[in-house]
Amino acid sequence: MSEYILNMQQVTVSSKTRKNILNIEHFALRPGELVAVLGPNGAGKSTLLNTINLLQPFQGKMQLFGQDVHNANQTLLRRRSALVFQEKLLLNDTVFNNVARALEFRGTSAKEIKQKVYTTLADFGGEHLANRSVRSLSGGEAKRVCIARALVTDPELLLLDEPSASLDLGIRAGMIEKIRQWAEVKGASVILISHNFTDILRFAERAIALFDGCIVQDDKLETLIRRPANEQLARLVGIDNIIPCQVKQSSHGSCIKLANGIKFSYPGEIKKSITACCLSSDTFNLCDASSSIQHKPWSVIIEGLVERVLNGMGTYNIWVKVGEQTLIARMPQNHVLSNVHRHEMIKLAFNAADAHFV
Structure with missing residues (x-):
């Protein structure tokens, strides 16, 4: 057979x-x-x-x-x-x-x-x-x-x-x-x-x-x-955040600079030429003074202005203006504090290893 x-x-x-x-x-x-x-x-x-x-x-x-x-x-x-x-x-x-x-x-x-x-x-x-x-x-x-x-x-x-x-x-x-x-x-x-x-x-x-x-x-x-x-495929499968980026190699890995001004170190070498960083909306977490995520290895903390909060099925979709771009973060409702409101500043965190480059 x-x-x-x-x-x-x-x-x-x-x-x-x-x-x-x-x-x-x-x-x-x-x-x-x-x-x-x-x-x-x-x-x-x-x-x-x-x-x-x-x-x-x-x-x-x-x-x-x-x-x-x-x-x-x-x-x-x-x-x-x-x-x-x-x-x-x-x-x-x-x-x-x-x-x-x-x-x-x-x-x-x-x-x-x-x-x-x-x-x-x-x-x-x-x-x-x-x-x-x-x-x-x-x-x-x-x-x-x-x-x-x-x-x-x-x-x-x-x-x-x-x-x-x-x-x-x-x-x-x-x-x-x-x-x-x-x-x-x-x-x-x-x-x-x-x-x-x-x-x-x-x-x-x-x-x-x-x-x-x-x-x-x-x-x-x-x-x-x-x-x-x-x-093309990233857009087809619905990745919300596709951000133009540049990369510089160093002895400690790769330094990523996104078009909205975010900079972070990526754990590993990027061997191919890239033009964009993909961040799925569910990679983000809310970050506040009591959050332990900011102290974890490879955590990237960003701050932005809340433009919109959309209530979904057990989730919130949060539009956050960072630099000249808007990011979309999706997270469970029980992870979202009641004080997330439009026109207020919040901090988000993601793990650098969750970034994907195309």
């Missing part, structure tokens, strides 16, 4: 009007892995899924389920995977017949088809829709049918292109969790595209970032979000 469900080497996709829609140097997926794909619109995310599902001509080498796709029966390979498209592509028929069609193609008996269709629809809250025409479905109902149609065949590889789109906020999290549990039980590999970061955080352990058809980072999800490979 192959170590990988999917292995892509030097895979490129081009069209008559555009070269390198996709340019994947290397991407591999192991059995049971759950991987998220991040990237801006037009980055090639959907093209990647279509290529993996053998719906998109490409150049290069790709193995699916241990087989070279150029020398294998592509129809049989495709039947071992399933793709949920971003668009709700359903046949003009009943919900039952839409979900059953994939099983009919595989020669499944009528008795087993009925059992599997109703079970899968019930798993995703759609059993009551079985006899409905797809034309009568809402957008969210149609999306659930698309997901059920993909999972009814128990694919070894599931490709999801914005599966929570059109779903109400109240059921979105539950739907993503059901798919994750299904994958865990079946041992299936899943590649998920979603613009909804909550989906990704709840689902994947690993993520790849696509820009202009290329993978710019392939990492643990936590690492990719907190230590993105470049400034």
Whole structure:
């Protein structure tokens, strides 16, 4: 058995009007892995899924389920995977017949088809829709049918292109969790595209970032979000504080000077050229006379004017003007003193090791 469900080497996709829609140097997926794909619109995310599902001509080498796709029966390979498209592509028929069609193609008996269709629809809250025409479905109902149609065949590889789109906020999290549990039980590999970061955080352990058809980072999800490979990705993943900076090396490490006048020593050498310092909003703590954080190694203390305090779900977001720039600090409500008010000066602290440079 192959170590990988999917292995892509030097895979490129081009069209008559555009070269390198996709340019994947290397991407591999192991059995049971759950991987998220991040990237801006037009980055090639959907093209990647279509290529993996053998719906998109490409150049290069790709193995699916241990087989070279150029020398294998592509129809049989495709039947071992399933793709949920971003668009709700359903046949003009009943919900039952839409979900059953994939099983009919595989020669499944009528008795087993009925059992599997109703079970899968019930798993995703759609059993009551079985006899409905797809034309009568809402957008969210149609999306659930698309997901059920993909999972009814128990694919070894599931490709999801914005599966929570059109779903109400109240059921979105539950739907993503059901798919994750299904994958865990079946041992299936899943590649998920979603613009909804909550989906990704709840689902994947690993993520790849696509820009202009290329993978710019392939990492643990936590690492990719907190230590993105470049400034574009830092903005995409929502790092609040991206500050132009300069660095000078010394025998004691690196001296960082931010554009807003903050200076601090960084514990270690920065080997590459950098232009900006990324500070996640949750790296900050409030600092007062009784706070012990100011005495910890590598603590950086800054002072600024509170411009805004926004009450969130169990947190406060605090906008603080430091020099010519505004920083955003996010911290638990029980860590915020009642005397944090607009137009007053406060001190914030962060650990220099939590700074990330791009």
